[in-house]
Amino acid sequence: xxxxxxxxxxxxxxxxxxxxxxxxxxxxxxxxxxxxxxxxxxxxxxxxxxxxxxxxxxxxxxxxxxxxxxxxxxxxxxxxxxxxxxxxxxxxxxxxxxxxxxxxxxxxxxxxxxxxxxxxxxxxxxxxxxxxxxxxxxxxxxxxxxxxxxxxxxxxxxxxxxxxxxxxxxxxxxxxxxxxxxxxxxxxxxxxxxxxxxxxxxxxxxxxxxxxxxxxxxxxxxxxxxxxxxxxxxxxxxxxxxxxxxxxxxxxxxxxxxxxxxxxxxxxxxxxxxxxxxxxxxxxxxxxxxxxxxxxxxxxxxxxxxxxxxxxxxxxxxxxxxxxxxxxxxxxxxxxxxxxxxxxxxxxxxxxxxxxxxxxx
Amino acid sequence: xxxxxxxxxxxxxxxxxxxxxxxxxxxxxxxxxxxxxxxxxxxxxxxxxxxxxxxxxxxxxxxxxxxxxxxxxxxxxxxxxxxxxxxxxxxxxxxxxxxxxxxxxxxxxxxxxxxxxxxxxxxxxxxxxxxxxxxxxxxxxxxxxxxxxxxxxxxxxxxxxxxxxxxxxxxxxxxxxxxxxxxxxxxxxxxxxxxxxxxxxxxxxxxxxxxxxxxxxxxxxxxxxxxxxxxxxxxxxxxxxxxxxxxxxxxxxxxxxxxxxxxxxxxxxxxxxxxxxxxxxxxxxxxxxxxxxxxxxxxxxxxxxxxxxxxxxxxxxxxxxxxxxxxxxxxxxxxxxxxxxxxxxxxxxxxxxxxxxxxxx
Numbered sequence: 001x002x003x004x005x006x007x008x009x010x011x012x013x014x015x016x017x018x019x020x021x022x023x024x025x026x027x028x029x030x031x032x033x034x035x036x037x038x039x040x041x042x043x044x045x046x047x048x049x050x051x052x053x054x055x056x057x058x059x060x061x062x063x064x065x066x067x068x069x070x071x072x073x074x075x076x077x078x079x080x081x082x083x084x085x086x087x088x089x090x091x092x093x094x095x096x097x098x099x100x101x102x103x104x105x106x107x108x109x110x111x112x113x114x115x116x117x118x119x120x121x122x123x124x125x126x127x128x129x130x131x132x133x134x135x136x137x138x139x140x141x142x143x144x145x146x147x148x149x150x151x152x153x154x155x156x157x158x159x160x161x162x163x164x165x166x167x168x169x170x171x172x173x174x175x176x177x178x179x180x181x182x183x184x185x186x187x188x189x190x191x192x193x194x195x196x197x198x199x200x201x202x203x204x205x206x207x208x209x210x211x212x213x214x215x216x217x218x219x220x221x222x223x224x225x226x227x228x229x230x231x232x233x234x235x236x237x238x239x240x241x242x243x244x245x246x247x248x249x250x251x252x253x254x255x256x257x258x259x260x261x262x263x264x265x266x267x268x269x270x271x272x273x274x275x276x277x278x279x280x281x282x283x284x285x286x287x288x289x290x291x292x293x294x295x296x297x298x299x300x301x302x303x304x305x306x307x308x309x310x311x312x313x314x315x316x317x318x319x320x321x322x323x324x325x326x327x328x329x330x331x332x333x334x335x336x337x338x339x340x341x342x343x344x345x346x347x348x349x350x351x352x353x354x355x356x357x358x359x360x361x
Numbered sequence: 362x363x364x365x366x367x368x369x370x371x372x373x374x375x376x377x378x379x380x381x382x383x384x385x386x387x388x389x390x391x392x393x394x395x396x397x398x399x400x401x402x403x404x405x406x407x408x409x410x411x412x413x414x415x416x417x418x419x420x421x422x423x424x425x426x427x428x429x430x431x432x433x434x435x436x437x438x439x440x441x442x443x444x445x446x447x448x449x450x451x452x453x454x455x456x457x458x459x460x461x462x463x464x465x466x467x468x469x470x471x472x473x474x475x476x477x478x479x480x481x482x483x484x485x486x487x488x489x490x491x492x493x494x495x496x497x498x499x500x501x502x503x504x505x506x507x508x509x510x511x512x513x514x515x516x517x518x519x520x521x522x523x524x525x526x527x528x529x530x531x532x533x534x535x536x537x538x539x540x541x542x543x544x545x546x547x548x549x550x551x552x553x554x555x556x557x558x559x560x561x562x563x564x565x566x567x568x569x570x571x572x573x574x575x576x577x578x579x580x581x582x583x584x585x586x587x588x589x590x591x592x593x594x595x596x597x598x599x600x601x602x603x604x605x606x607x608x609x610x611x612x613x614x615x616x617x618x619x620x621x622x623x624x625x626x627x628x629x630x631x632x633x634x635x636x637x638x639x640x641x642x643x644x645x646x647x648x649x650x651x652x653x654x655x656x657x658x659x660x661x662x663x664x665x666x667x668x669x670x671x672x673x674x675x676x677x678x679x680x681x682x683x684x685x686x687x688x689x690x691x692x693x694x695x696x697x698x699x700x701x702x703x704x705x706x707x708x709x710x711x712x713x714x715x716x717x718x719x720x721x722x
Contacts, residue, residue, distance in 0.1 A: 075711040082705050171710060225618075254618050308702045308709050315713035320681045323721065341669045344443050347535060348669050349528060350436040352676035360684065 081178035095208030125156035166197035211243035236271035442539035456569030527558035572604035597632035
């Protein structure tokens with residue numbers, strides 16, 4: 001920005017009449033220079049390790065950048081933060097829109113900070129780049145928590161693919177942990193494959209539900225209930241308390257339909273009100289029971305190690321596919337072959353072989 | 362084979378003493394020459410289209426071959442058969458060992474052939490290369506069906522990966538259909554990821570269960586119950602009838618926990634005895650109800666088209682991974698990087714990047 005833009009305001013209605021510059025060129029240049037000064041990787045790492053939330057935010061922005069030239073610096077920051085990470089509880093929270101995720105996380109987060117914990121709230125929402133942030137986008141929805149010194153709230157990274165968004169969130173966890181946050185909450189919206197991604201980066205998975213009019217068990221996405229270590233029936237207040245208790249019984253019965261978990265943990269169901277705060281403390285106690293069990297039986301460390309391997313492989317596989325499907329000649333031939341397959345002129349396997357031969361040549 | 366092998370028999374116990382040749386060299390050469398004469402692709406296709414089961418078996422063997430030189434011929438046969446395929450009902454059947462899959466398929470298959478249908482039974486069992494065919498390996502387990510002129514039974518292809526086994530089975534379906542089989546049954550053992558693969562190649566998915574002692578709903582693998590279009594409680598005979606009816610009620614309740622299917626079909630539960638044949642005809646009637654519904658609402662064709670795209674993409678993705686992970690220098694570096702990731706010295710993403718840079722260079 002070399003000179004101030006001519007803003008369209010009520011003071012500037014008449015075209016053809018020049019307005020005096022209201023901001024001096026010198027001060028604009030000064031501000032621009034300050035803004036452009038990017039901290040080095042080392043400065044970011046130092047800031048993060050000192051618990052500086054501004055440095056944390058900038059590092060996460062760096063990690064989220066799609067500019068290839070930022071990749072090396074981002075990896076440098078992450079690798080320097082790694083030895084200081086891994087010392088937290090990572091909790092995944094999901095639930096369909098309307099279930100009260102934000103109010104629950106606010107009440108839960110405040111409870112945790114009141115116990116002296118440092119809470120970071122991240123989100124995985126691949127739709128946010130289209131909807132401009134459907135979850136956590138509006139920070140004012142957690143207005144108490146956002147003001148809390150011991151809390152850090154970050155909206156979902158944007159991105160075209162779930163894999164990309166999830167990868168960035170997984171890296172943000174490392175940065176938050178290195179910054180001293182000992183409780184990481186990953187929020188996701190319960191309408192898609194993002195739960196699987198979140199499940200693969202957390203220690204504990206919490207499914208938020210509300211009691212409805214007899215349809216408590218409707219609309220549960222494939223596999224999500226099976227992932228849950230805890231189902232919390234939210235909005236259990238006022239006239240809803242009775243319904244919530246009924247729902248609890250139904251969910252408890254449903255949970256017993258699933259095979260035992262590798263963690264040795266029997267998933268639980270509790271009720272909770274983010275308004276009256278009834279049951280909020282119980283959620284944290286349940287998580288602590290889970291941590292005690294899985295740290296004693298070794299599942300906690302085993303799972304984290306498995307998750308690391310999973311993310312290594314996932315990243316590789318995603319890039320391999322990306323390299324293939326974005327090549328222009330391949331994309332054109334793929335379209336053509338897909339049509340031949342649809343018309344039963346070519347088997348899917350023969351079509352694949354033709355494409356692979358072209359690719360590897 | 363240039364000369365007969367010295368077999369280790371009771372007649373050949375003493376080492377050092379040569380045995381006279383009991384088969385003349387000339388006749389061995391004659392047999393070998395006959396054996397080696399491989400039919401051309403065109404001969405195989407003609408045989409298949411004429412309903413010749415021997416040609417079908419040879420073509421499936423060709424498709425299953427891991428010899429790269431067979432690939433082109435196999436693709437030729439499949440592509441010539443394609444226009445004659447796609448006109449069948451494809452039924453997936455799963456259930457844990459002991460549930461009576463073979464006896465059920467025998468009774469069900471015989472019922473179908475008695476109605477004038479032609480039934481092919483294939484299997485997807487990636488473990489069979491280790492266990493030497495745990496399902497369908499012993500054809501005598503379906504001794505009635507195997508003798509039936511209108512039935513064709515083929516054990517699982519062997520292979521190291523589920524993807525490979527599934528791909529071969531998917532191609533065998535095409536060959537069976539071109540050979541005039543109008544009902545394809547794909548059997549799989551209910552202990553792993555193979556159900557997902559089978560689900561992606563069939564029109565209708567049937568889960569076989571038995572009534573136990575109150576533990577009807579235990580041991581159900583993730584997602585398998587959600588895939589089922591029909592749960593059949595087998596061995597509902599004698600003292601078991603009451604238990605089976607109870608189990609039916611429990612399963613019916615459990616099925617209602619899942620969200621409605623895209624097919625518009627509400628999954629059903631029936632009881633059946635492969636011994637008394639009670640309920641076997643009902644299974645086929647239920648499948649017909651399903652076919653009527655999904656052919657009317659267009660889901661049937663939509664699903665097959667989706668499955669074709671799925672297999673095209675799956676084959677590509679599998680080959681891309683295969684090419685990466687089998688490269689020796691990559692495999693060595695991967696081992697090294699995995700260790701660094703486990704020790705928190707390297708993030709999974711940085712480790713992946715190092716590997717990808719090496720690969721694409």
